[in-house]
Amino acid sequence: MYVTGQTQGKIFTSLAPMRGLTTRHFMDILYDCGEPDEYISEFLRVHPTATIPTDIIDLIENRKSVADLSIQLLGKEPEHFSRIAKMLQNYKIKSINLNCGCPMPKIGRKGVGGTLLTELNTIDNIISIISNNTNIPISVKTRIGYKSPQEFAIILNHLARHKLSAVYVHARTVKGMYDEPVDFECINVAKATLDCPVIANGDIRTAQEAINIIEKTNADGIMIGRAAISNPWIFRQIGELANKAKIFVPTGEDYFNLIEKLQSFTSELVLTDFQKTSSVKKYVIPIADFVDPLGAFPYCIRRATTPQELMNICKNFFVKK
Numbered sequence: 001m002y003v004t005g006q007t008q009g010k011i012f013t014s015l016a017p018m019r020g021l022t023t024r025h026f027m028d029i030l031y032d033c034g035e036p037d038e039y040i041s042e043f044l045r046v047h048p049t050a051t052i053p054t055d056i057i058d059l060i061e062n063r064k065s066v067a068d069l070s071i072q073l074l075g076k077e078p079e080h081f082s083r084i085a086k087m088l089q090n091y092k093i094k095s096i097n098l099n100c101g102c103p104m105p106k107i108g109r110k111g112v113g114g115t116l117l118t119e120l121n122t123i124d125n126i127i128s129i130i131s132n133n134t135n136i137p138i139s140v141k142t143r144i145g146y147k148s149p150q151e152f153a154i155i156l157n158h159l160a161r162h163k164l165s166a167v168y169v170h171a172r173t174v175k176g177m178y179d180e181p182v183d184f185e186c187i188n189v190a191k192a193t194l195d196c197p198v199i200a201n202g203d204i205r206t207a208q209e210a211i212n213i214i215e216k217t218n219a220d221g222i223m224i225g226r227a228a229i230s231n232p233w234i235f236r237q238i239g240e241l242a243n244k245a246k247i248f249v250p251t252g253e254d255y256f257n258l259i260e261k262l263q264s265f266t267s268e269l270v271l272t273d274f275q276k277t278s279s280v281k282k283y284v285i286p287i288a289d290f291v292d293p294l295g296a297f298p299y300c301i302r303r304a305t306t307p308q309e310l311m312n313i314c315k316n317f318f319v320k321k
């Protein structure tokens with residue numbers, strides 16, 4: 001098993017794939033802040049004419065990171081999964097990760113992502129065809145049911161038929177979107193049913209919560225998404241807390257430098273000022289909500305219309321304060 005889980009103060013950590021956010025640039029930021037043990041790419045759509053996009057190749061080949069990378073696939077046609085998987089054999093990746101969790105209605109209507117949980121035979125067929133045609137390990141990212149957590153036992157029985165390198169469980173149903181409470185009891189059930197590593201995901205916001213969830217669920221590791229955007233030092237902090245070391249607390253200057261780096265990524269893009277501002281805001285709004293939940297900073301960030309205005313607001317908050 002390649003996942004170590006909680007052994008000798010080590011907690012296995014994974015960055016949750018987040019479309020539009022977990023780019024190579026963001027992974028390079030995590031490289032500086034303290035990396036997770038692995039990354040999973042945002043989803044690559046599998047369809048009859050799909051190939052491997054250049055941004056995925058760039059991620060595989062040019063990221064600064066030393067951590068493993070899995071490539072996530074989203075689709076429903078086994079033969080096209082097989083075709084893309086064969087193409088991925090040319091690259092160094094840890095696993096192909098099958099998306100069985102995306103709850104967005106426009107994705108679900110196409111019968112892919114979370115909707116696959118209503119078509120478990122399709123999941124079987126996809127996993128089988130990839131493993132019969134390539135030697136790339138396969139992992140699955142799933143929710144705990146489509147409509148109800150009661151479906152989870154059946155889902156796990158299907159997954160248990162296959163040799164998987166890991167199962168990542170976002171402990172909500174597909175219909176529960178992001179609103180229903182996470183049900184980490186399900187991680188214990190997954191641990192009891194599967195013989196591969198089980199990684200817990202959903203609403204883990206601090207290093208302490210990560211450690212509590214490992215202790216409560218016996219998970220082999222934790223996966224963090226949104227909290228890594230608002231606090232990219234979280235993986236470092238988890239390592240420090242697990243080792244009972246002093247926990248790094250970022251200063252205002254650390255945050256300002258981070259936002260400057262995020263902003264610099266947009267300067268090379270051919271975009272209007274407004275588009276550039278929107279693309280940096282995707283990161284800065286979660287940061288502002290995290291560092292100043294009740295204050296005016298998030299309000300001002302939401303209203304910024306140019307990169308200069310956004311950077312001035314950040315400077316006033318983080319540096320001149």
Ligand SMILES: Cc1cc2nc3c(=O)[nH]c(=O)nc-3n(C[C@H](O)[C@H](O)[C@H](O)COP(=O)(O)O)c2cc1C
Nearest residue numbers: 016017018019042043141170202203204224225226
């Ligand atoms: C903006 C956004 C984009 C996401 N894109 C993906 C994706 O491409 N593939 C995927 O499996 N999950 C995706 N997710 C779900 C996350 O990977 C994760 O399961 C979810 O956010 C719960 O974890 P968290 O509470 O730590 O954020 C996305 C979530 C967000 C907020």
